[in-house]
Amino acid sequence: MEVGIIGANGYSGVELIRLLQHHPHVTLKKIFSNSTSGKNILELYPHLTELVDMTLEQVNIDEIASEIDLLLFATPAGVTKDLVPSFIEKGIICIDVSGDFRLKNPEDYEQWYKKAPAKKEFLQEAVYGLTEFNRNKIKNAKLIANPGCFPTATLLGLIPALQHKVIHPSSIHIDAKTGVSGAGRNANLANMFTEVNENIKAYKVGQHQHIPEIEQLIHEISGEKVPISFITHLVPMNRGIMSTIYCDLTEKSTTEEIYHIYKESYKNDPFIRIRPIGQFPTTKEVFGSNYCDISLYVDERTNKLIIISVIDNLVKGASGQAIQNMNIIVGWEETAGLTNVPLYP
Numbered sequence: 001m002e003v004g005i006i007g008a009n010g011y012s013g014v015e016l017i018r019l020l021q022h023h024p025h026v027t028l029k030k031i032f033s034n035s036t037s038g039k040n041i042l043e044l045y046p047h048l049t050e051l052v053d054m055t056l057e058q059v060n061i062d063e064i065a066s067e068i069d070l071l072l073f074a075t076p077a078g079v080t081k082d083l084v085p086s087f088i089e090k091g092i093i094c095i096d097v098s099g100d101f102r103l104k105n106p107e108d109y110e111q112w113y114k115k116a117p118a119k120k121e122f123l124q125e126a127v128y129g130l131t132e133f134n135r136n137k138i139k140n141a142k143l144i145a146n147p148g149c150f151p152t153a154t155l156l157g158l159i160p161a162l163q164h165k166v167i168h169p170s171s172i173h174i175d176a177k178t179g180v181s182g183a184g185r186n187a188n189l190a191n192m193f194t195e196v197n198e199n200i201k202a203y204k205v206g207q208h209q210h211i212p213e214i215e216q217l218i219h220e221i222s223g224e225k226v227p228i229s230f231i232t233h234l235v236p237m238n239r240g241i242m243s244t245i246y247c248d249l250t251e252k253s254t255t256e257e258i259y260h261i262y263k264e265s266y267k268n269d270p271f272i273r274i275r276p277i278g279q280f281p282t283t284k285e286v287f288g289s290n291y292c293d294i295s296l297y298v299d300e301r302t303n304k305l306i307i308i309s310v311i312d313n314l315v316k317g318a319s320g321q322a323i324q325n326m327n328i329i330v331g332w333e334e335t336a337g338l339t340n341v342p343l344y345p
């Protein structure tokens, strides 16, 4: 299969390039960017020396359509809503890592992304690519809206509890932390070493674009349209997301009972690791891998379930999950190209 990456020079794009080096069935045929087109990827990422020798090209829809079977998009919000429809119409499978097709209601996109939304028909056609939740729909998808990094960690942590109705959806509070690569490679004062190092800060408080995405899926699972509290923090590390979720239990329960629900729910999911009771995951333990590690704790004093979920934002939170979805669409083994062990320490 001939694959291309649009936005290949950003952090998610170059992570796609890295992961595809180990993919047994994929030929990376073309890479594309915008302002850096014409450059060899090695000028921007020397760590790929002697591994990849490709020049970034400007997107040309007709040329791409004649050479590529599947496109992975790693572009900023607002780009794919205009680009993707032409490729879908030409029969090319599109997997979009950006947020353009995630929210079914275009008004939500306008409100939270402050941009014009994609056309309704494409929003309807897009399948939300949270693999473990939507595997059956993903199989037949032509357009995947890959989830955001925070929604991936958070929703994988919440889904079994919501499906088994052990928590009140209206009681969900999420405290989330991310490494700086989540913001992409563009220079930005807020992400400078001097601003981030030895520091931790809350950002986009009450305004984060992942709020409606998380609420949309909670609604789909529970039938309840409820607002959530969701606060993101920037911490001084390159990669990693930790989502700590607090929710009220519907009935008295124990950590053991909840643990068994989660083990059963995820027993066929190769990238979800439910940690033994009493062991809590760190971001380093999933670094560079497609794993999502989840721990459960019932605080019997407050009757709350506390869920701790970690991922690597660039792998399970973006490029790894995109490849997992591609594997499912094409019918390859779901783990193809994604079997690397986390890098530790």
Ligand SMILES: NC(=O)C1=CN([C@@H]2O[C@H](COP(=O)(O)OP(=O)(O)OC[C@H]3O[C@@H](n4cnc5c(N)ncnc54)[C@H](OP(=O)(O)O)[C@@H]3O)[C@@H](O)[C@H]2O)C=CC1
Pocket: 006, 007, 008, 009, 010, 011, 012, 013, 032, 033, 034, 035, 036, 037, 059, 074, 075, 076, 077, 079, 097, 098, 099, 147, 148, 149, 181, 182, 183, 184, 185, 186, 313, 314, 317, 318
């Ligand atoms: N970083 C992360 O952890 C995650 C990111 N995402 C999403 O993935 C997308 C990419 O993020 P990230 O890699 O961090 O961002 P980056 O800013 O690092 O990279 C995006 C790249 O897209 C390129 N680009 C912009 N417009 C076009 C265009 N019209 N055609 C081709 N290329 C274009 C830019 O290239 P040029 O410089 O040449 O203009 C830029 O380098 C975003 O939508 C982001 O929200 C989702 C989950 C996690």
Ligand SMILES: CC(=O)N[C@@H](CCC(=O)OP(=O)(O)O)C(=O)O
Pocket: 077, 097, 098, 099, 147, 148, 149, 150, 178, 179, 180, 181, 182, 183, 209, 210, 232, 234
């Ligand atoms: C550190 C940092 O800034 N992280 C980004 C993650 C963005 C992301 O995952 O992308 P989408 O906008 O495509 O959902 C943020 O919090 O907005």
